[in-house]
Amino acid sequence: MDEAIKKLHHDFIDQLSHIKSLSQIESIRIDYLGRQGKINGLFKKINEVPVNQRKIYGQNLNVLKKDVSRLIEDKLKELAESEEKERYVDTTLPGKKYQKGSLHPLTLAIEEVSSIFEKIGFIRVSYPEVEWEHFSFEALNMPKGHPARDDFETFFIDQAEDDKYGKVVLSPHTSSGQTREMHRVKTPPIKMINIAKCYRPNWDVSHAPMFFQFEGLCIDKGINITHLKGTIDYFVKEFYGQERQSRLRPFHFQFTEPSFEVDISCSLCHGKGEIKKQKCRMCKSGWLELGGAGMVHPNVLKAGGIDHQEYTGWAFGWGVERVFMMKENLNIEDMRILYSGDIRFLEQF
Ligand code: PHE
Numbered sequence: 001m002d003e004a005i006k007k008l009h010h011d012f013i014d015q016l017s018h019i020k021s022l023s024q025i026e027s028i029r030i031d032y033l034g035r036q037g038k039i040n041g042l043f044k045k046i047n048e049v050p051v052n053q054r055k056i057y058g059q060n061l062n063v064l065k066k067d068v069s070r071l072i073e074d075k076l077k078e079l080a081e082s083e084e085k086e087r088y089v090d091t092t093l094p095g096k097k098y099q100k101g102s103l104h105p106l107t108l109a110i111e112e113v114s115s116i117f118e119k120i121g122f123i124r125v126s127y128p129e130v131e132w133e134h135f136s137f138e139a140l141n142m143p144k145g146h147p148a149r150d151d152f153e154t155f156f157i158d159q160a161e162d163d164k165y166g167k168v169v170l171s172p173h174t175s176s177g178q179t180r181e182m183h184r185v186k187t188p189p190i191k192m193i194n195i196a197k198c199y200r201p202n203w204d205v206s207h208a209p210m211f212f213q214f215e216g217l218c219i220d221k222g223i224n225i226t227h228l229k230g231t232i233d234y235f236v237k238e239f240y241g242q243e244r245q246s247r248l249r250p251f252h253f254q255f256t257e258p259s260f261e262v263d264i265s266c267s268l269c270h271g272k273g274e275i276k277k278q279k280c281r282m283c284k285s286g287w288l289e290l291g292g293a294g295m296v297h298p299n300v301l302k303a304g305g306i307d308h309q310e311y312t313g314w315a316f317g318w319g320v321e322r323v324f325m326m327k328e329n330l331n332i333e334d335m336r337i338l339y340s341g342d343i344r345f346l347e348q349f
Contacts, residue, residue, distance in 0.1 A: 182304025256294025
């Protein structure tokens with residue numbers, strides 16, 4: 001007879017699991033717990049059970065009865081709650097917001113810079129990050145032992161030196177792409193925008209050992225400083241806004257002659273250096289430093305296999321992080337946050 005109790009229990013669980021509404025539950029209750037119901041049916045059969053097993057049979061039936069009542073109560077509660085919920089669904093509430101991924105601010109800046117230059121016919125390239133000493137220095141008019149090399153503090157790779165190209169370095173600037181591009185194109189015009197990672201062993205609030213530079217290079221017949229200034233002005237106005245000005249300040253690089261530092265007018269004081277007789281807190285006397293530029297040195301043209309009697313050119317090389325932070329007026333204390341991967345910072349862009 002135990003088998004009959006087990007089967008009933010099993011059938012009940014199965015039927016209960018198919019019940020989806022409060023109205024259905026009443027019929028299953030009557031079916032099992034009612035006076036003419038299945039459980040009472042089994043109680044009535046107690047006199048068919050051998051006398052010595054009647055006690056345990058009765059106990060098992062009582063356990064079954066209690067269990068069935070409890071499961072029905074639980075189901076009732078569960079159904080009542082879900083019907084309640086359905087009744088109060090407010091379909092006008094805004095949906096759940098999903099987190100959106102986005103590109104890193106520096107990736108966005110790189111894309112913007114390259115599209116600004118691509119619009120005026122520059123070709124985007126990138127050259128090796130692990131580079132020969134030759135392209136980083138010798139080809140840029142900095143022969144072995146030249147003190148100007150110290151300006152580009154450099155990571156050297158522990159690898160055998162090449163007779164022609166020297167040691168292996170992590171490229172300290174994108175200028176190493178200049179003569180590589182001259183060898184690639186061979187005959188000017190050359191209009192290159194080289195955006196790549198650069199490496200120098202510095203680690204402080206305004207330096208990270210890996211950073212990005214973008215290098216412009218333009219070589220053709222009759223290229224002069226006015227073309228450099230015109231291109232810089234175009235970039236400054238596209239990237240920073242029409243009201244911004246640029247200026248060239250004399251400087252020195254081995255690979256350009258003449259050489260300049262490029263400044264742009266400050267967005268806060270508009271180049272005046274002061275606001276209401278107070279010194280501007282953002283700039284030095286109205287201008288912010290963007291980076292280096294100049295007319296390509298004849299020795300660099302020679303190293304790139306280009307006739308320096310026939311062709312001239314200009315070049316500039318600026319840090320993406322710096323240029324980007326100046327655009328956003330980001331007054332951040334530590335630029336390394338750009339590489340921290342901190343989502344609270346990144347999701348603001
Ligand atoms: N390579 C120089 C630097 O890293 C910048 C530069 C590029 C200057 C091209 C002049 C011309 O500082």
